[in-house]
Amino acid sequence: MVTIRLDGLGARYGRTLQIQGVTTPAFAGGEVVAVIGPNAAGKSTLFKRIAGLLRGPGHVRVEGAKPGRDAVCYMPQDTSANSVLTVYESILLARKQGTSWAVGDDDLGHIDETMGVLGISDIAFKNIGELSGGQRQLASLAQALVREPDVLLMDEPTSALDLSRQMEVLTHMRSLARARGMVVLIALHDLNHALRFADQTMVVADGRLIACGRSSDIVTPALLREVYHVEARIEPCSRGLGQVIVDSVTAKGERFARSSAELNPCVAE
Numbered sequence: 001m002v003t004i005r006l007d008g009l010g011a012r013y014g015r016t017l018q019i020q021g022v023t024t025p026a027f028a029g030g031e032v033v034a035v036i037g038p039n040a041a042g043k044s045t046l047f048k049r050i051a052g053l054l055r056g057p058g059h060v061r062v063e064g065a066k067p068g069r070d071a072v073c074y075m076p077q078d079t080s081a082n083s084v085l086t087v088y089e090s091i092l093l094a095r096k097q098g099t100s101w102a103v104g105d106d107d108l109g110h111i112d113e114t115m116g117v118l119g120i121s122d123i124a125f126k127n128i129g130e131l132s133g134g135q136r137q138l139a140s141l142a143q144a145l146v147r148e149p150d151v152l153l154m155d156e157p158t159s160a161l162d163l164s165r166q167m168e169v170l171t172h173m174r175s176l177a178r179a180r181g182m183v184v185l186i187a188l189h190d191l192n193h194a195l196r197f198a199d200q201t202m203v204v205a206d207g208r209l210i211a212c213g214r215s216s217d218i219v220t221p222a223l224l225r226e227v228y229h230v231e232a233r234i235e236p237c238s239r240g241l242g243q244v245i246v247d248s249v250t251a252k253g254e255r256f257a258r259s260s261a262e263l264n265p266c267v268a269e
């Protein structure tokens, strides 16, 4: 089974060390790990470093990966593209990247299945440049999935999707992680998604890992106050899942000149 562990990992842009000292326990195939943290905390930078796109100190330790393909695949946050390729061609190209260019029935079958599951078969022959933001994000997700990586890094993969698609994609990712024995790391801003879909959660702030563990142990009112500067509760919903309810933004968190009533219309001042 594949495992991935980060060991004193740092990443730099030019000479500036943007993240540093990120050490984690080993995450095992089948696990979904949420990576959360404020804007500019370093989540994308961490993913790029794990994917080998940035340099820096420390090590990414991957063990037990399948031979023959890249073990780690990175789905970037920005999926905008001005390509002349169709959706189908772009997914086929992703599938064949780093392998022989001979296309077999298994390649075509795998692509058809992935597009079907993601609900994008009807846009197979549309040009990538003509897609909506959500369609582009689904096409990018298909490009990542057909590469069948051992470790998949997904940078805010649902940010452009409507509510039902968000649920479908995250549910699918969790079952795929289990079925394929793949580790899925997902950068997320929706903490309810972290609580609902991720086995573990890593919290990145100011370029450092400040907490890592079971999602329900990590996403707490104390963390929300410290990292996001909000007063919040975690209330169980009728199905027993924790839900984040934000009561107010603390003075430290207010960046815009607004009255607290405007920020928090549900609570009388």
Ligand SMILES: Nc1ncnc2c1ncn2[C@@H]1O[C@H](COP(=O)(O)OP(=O)(O)OP(=O)(O)O)[C@@H](O)[C@H]1O
Binding pocket: 013, 018, 037, 038, 039, 040, 041, 042, 043, 044, 045, 046, 077
């Ligand atoms: N190409 C780059 N060159 C220099 N600095 C960069 C570059 N890309 C990102 N940074 C800086 O690195 C820091 C971390 O950015 P990063 O994109 O990793 O944050 P993030 O946690 O993914 O943010 P967000 O949630 O807003 O997407 C920011 O201060 C950003 O300005």
